[in-house]
Amino acid sequence: MFRFRQTVCLSCALLGGGSGHAAPVPVQAGDTLTRLAIRYSTTIEALLGANPDLRTGVLRAGSTIEVPSRSRIWTVRAGDTLFGITRQQQITLADLLDLNPGLNPSRALQIGQTLRVPGGAPVRQTNAAPARSAVFRAASTGGSLILPVQGRLTTPFQSDHTGLDLAAPSGTPIRAVQAGTVTESRFDDRTGWGWTVVVDHGDGVTTRYSHNSANLADVGQRVEAGTVIAQVGSTGNSTGPHVDYRLTVQGVPVDPLTLN
Missing domain, CATH: 3.10.350.10 (LysM domain)
Structure with a gap:
C-alpha cells in the first residue's frame, strides 16, 4: 500500500x-x-x-x-x-x-x-514527530531527499511540467519509489517521453519514469521500493540524460516533494 x-x-x-x-x-x-x-x-x-x-x-x-x-x-x-x-x-x-x-x-x-x-470522518490528534514519507523510502542514500535517482533537480514541478526532471549520468539506476505493479514498459514516441515505465501503487497512486536509456521491468512485474526498473537516458524529447519523474493521485498530478 x-x-x-x-x-x-x-x-x-x-x-x-x-x-x-x-x-x-x-x-x-x-x-x-x-x-x-x-x-x-x-x-x-x-x-x-x-x-x-x-x-x-x-x-x-x-x-x-x-x-x-x-x-x-x-x-x-x-x-x-x-x-x-x-x-x-x-x-x-x-x-x-x-x-x-x-x-x-x-x-x-x-x-x-x-x-x-466530511463530518462522518474519524478525527484523531497526535503529537508524535512526523515520519519521513515512505514514498521516497530507500531509493537514495545521499542528500536530504530520497528520490528515484541520485541526481540534480533541473526542472521542478510547475504548471507546464507536472513532474520532476532529475539529471544523472546515462545508465544510472532508476528505482521504484514504492512497492507496486508495472503497468507500462514501452517506448512512448507519441508524447515524446521515450522509454517509459509506469508503476501502479494502488489506492489510485501511480508513478511514471521517462526518457530512459533502457527499461528493466516488464509489464505485470511486482516491484518493491528501491527495485531498479530502468536506467537514466535521453530518449524521446530530451536534451540530456535525466529521468522525468511524475506522481499522480487519483489522476491528479502532484509534486512529489510536497510529500517528502
Missing part, C-alpha cells in the same frame, strides 16, 4: 456545533440536492429545511446555500500534507476537493490554512 506521512496534529471541530446549525457553502455547476446531500453527509430533507426557498427555486452555480453542519474544519499544522489528511480521515481526494473548491492538490498546505472534511 502506498503510504504518506502522518500528520503532526490537527484542530478539528464541528461547524456550528451540531443539529440546528448550518454553514454557507458554494453551489457548483451541475449540483443537485442529491449531490449536495451526499457531499456534505446530510439529507435532502435537511437541506430543504435549512433553505426553504429551494422548494420553489433552482440551484444556481456560484450562489450559496446553508448546509446543516456535519462537516468539520481541519486547521493545518506543521507536517500536514493533503494526502496524509485524506488517508487519516478515510476519505478520498475527490471528497476533499468537492468540499474545498479552488484547493490545488499540487501545492503544499500552509500552516494555519483551514479545510473542510
